[in-house]
Amino acid sequence: MKIAVLIARILLGLIFIVFSLNFFFNFIPMPKPVMSEKAQAFSGGLYGSGYFFQYLKIIELISGLAILFNRYTAFFLLVLFPVSVNIFLFHSILAPAGVPIAATIIILHLFLCFAYRKYYSSLFTAVPTL
Template sequence: MKIAVLIARILLGLTFVVFGLNFFFNFIHMPQPVMSEKAQAFSGGLFGSGYFFQYMKVIEITSGLAILFNRYTAFFLLILFPVSVNIFLFHTILAPAGIPMALAIIVLHVFLGIAYRKYYASIFTAVPVV
């Protein structure tokens, strides 16, 4: 199990670091996939905000590095979970060409969430006592 968690952690961390850095430095030249009108409108709105993608990519890079170096991993998995879900839903609903990568990201993320579940136990306390 430890080896599977290590491999999943490295794959997920590298994915977020590499694609986050690629946003800023464009070292992986990927052709723009054909997207539906709704997908273009969604992406255009996020890009049009002028800050959202930059902010998200910085979070992806820092979280990915923390996951790679196994520092505050449970915390950064929690931070990245909404990003992974959004990637999965975007490609499932609006841009199906990216489903394989989106599926890999969500599977790795859920697997790591299960592996680190003991660190999340206190979050799911219904009535916390102070």
């Protein structure tokens, strides 16, 4: 199990690091995917905000580095979970061409959340005591 967690952690961390750095430096030329009108509207709105993708990619970079180097991993898995879910939903509903990488991200993420589940037990306390 430890080796599987290590491999999943490295893969997920690298995915977020590489794609966030590629956003800023464009070292992997990526062809513009064919997207539906709804997908273009969604992406256009996020890009049009002027800040969203820069903020998102900085969060992905910091979180990816922390996961890769195993620092505050459980916390950064929680930070990235909404990002992974949105990547998966966007590609499965609006832009199906990216489903393989989106499915990989969500599977790795869920596997790591399961592996680090003992760190989340206190979050699911129904009535916390002080």
